[in-house]
Amino acid sequence: MDWKQKITYKYNTADTLEKLIGINVILFILTFVFRTLGFLFQIPADFFVEWLVFPKSLLEFAYKPWTIFTYAFMHSGIFHILSNILILYFSGKFFLTYFSGKRMLNLYFLGAICGALIYALSYNLLPAFSGTGKSYLIGASASVMAILVAVATQAPNLQVKLVFLGSLKLWWIAAFLVVLDVVQIPMSNPGGHLAHLGGAGIGYLYTTQLNKGNDIGSWLQSFTDWFAEFFQPKTKKSHMKTVHKNSKNKKSASPSRTDNQKKIDKILDKISKSGYDSLSKEEKDFLFKAGKDM
Numbered sequence: 250m251d252w253k254q255k256i257t258y259k260y261n262t263a264d265t266l267e268k269l270i271g272i273n274v275i276l277f278i279l280t281f282v283f284r285t286l287g288f289l290f291q292i293p294a295d296f297f298v299e300w301l302v303f304p305k306s307l308l309e310f311a312y313k314p315w316t317i318f319t320y321a322f323m324h325s326g327i328f329h330i331l332s333n334i335l336i337l338y339f340s341g342k343f344f345l346t347y348f349s350g351k352r353m354l355n356l357y358f359l360g361a362i363c364g365a366l367i368y369a370l371s372y373n374l375l376p377a378f379s380g381t382g383k384s385y386l387i388g389a390s391a392s393v394m395a396i397l398v399a400v401a402t403q404a405p406n407l408q409v410k411l412v413f414l415g416s417l418k419l420w421w422i423a424a425f426l427v428v429l430d431v432v433q434i435p436m437s438n439p440g441g442h443l444a445h446l447g448g449a450g451i452g453y454l455y456t457t458q459l460n461k462g463n464d465i466g467s468w469l470q471s472f473t474d475w476f477a478e479f480f481q482p483k484t485k486k487s488h489m490k491t492v493h494k495n496s497k498n499k500k501s502a503s504p505s506r507t508d509n510q511k512k513i514d515k516i517l518d519k520i521s522k523s524g525y526d527s528l529s530k531e532e533k534d535f536l537f538k539a540g541k542d543m
Contacts, residue, residue: 348400
C-alpha cells in the first residue's frame with residue numbers, strides 16, 4: 250500500500266470527529282501558506298482569512314453570510330488551534346459514546362451560529378463595545394464548548410483522568426472552563442469569551458431538549474448532510490443485485506435491537522455508578538459502535 254492509498258484509506262475510515270479536526274488543520278495550514286506567499290511576493294494575503302472570519306458589522310455579514318459557519322474552522326495561531334483541537338478531541342470522543350456523528354456535526358454548527366450571534370449582538374448593543382473599530386470572530390471555541398458542555402450535561406459524573414490532576418468529574422471540567430470565560434471577559438478578548446459562553450449555552454440546551462425528545466438541531470440536518478456528503482469520497486457504483494429481506498427477517502431483527510438497547514442501558518448504568526474508566530474494552534467498543542448508529 251503506497252502513501253496515496255494509505256491517506257485514502259485513513260480518510261475513508263475516519264469518523265466525524267477526525268474529519269472535523271482534519272478540516273480545521275487543513276484550513277490552518279492554508280492560512281499560513283497564503284501569508285508566506287504574501288510575504289515572499291510582497292502582495293496582500295489576508296483576503297483568505299477575511300473572506301472566512303465572522304465580522305461584527307451586520308452590513309459586512311450581509312454580503313458574507315457563510316462566515317457564520319466558516320469562522321469556526323479558522324484559527325489565529327498555533328496555540329489557538331492546539332487548545333481547541335485538544336478539547337474537541339477529548340470531548341468529542343465522549344460525545345460519540347452517547348450520540349451519533351450526525352448530531353455532533355449539527356451541534357458543531359449550532360455552537361458556531363450561537364457564538365457568532367452572541368458576539369454580533371454584544372458588539373452592536375453593549376456600551377462596553379461602543380466606538381470599537383473593525384473586529385472579527387475567529388476560532389472553533391464556541392463549537393468546541395457546545396460539544397463539551399453537551400456531553401457534560403449528558404454524563405456529568407463521568408470520571409476523567411487528567412495528568413497531574415488525577416480523576417475529575419466531567420462537569421467540573423466544563424464548569425471550570427465556563428467560569429474561566431466569564432472571569433476573562435473584562436481582561437482580554439471579551440467578544441471571543443462571550444462567543445464561548447454562547448456555545449456552552451446551546452450545548453446545555455441541546456442535551457436537555459434532546460432528553461425530552463426535542464432535537465433543536467434537526468433544522469440544520471439538510472445542510473449538515475450536504476456538508477458531510479461533500480467531504481465523502483466518491484465511490485464507484487456497485488453492480489451487485491439488491492436483495493430484499495422478507496417479513497420474517499424483519500421480525501427476527503426486532504429482538505436483537507431490544508437486546509442491544511438493554512446492553513446499552515446496562516453499560517450506561519455502570520458509567521453513572523463507577524465512571525467511564527470502569528468499562529472493559531469490549532464494553533467501550535460496543536458503546537462507541539452503538540452511538541454511531543443512533
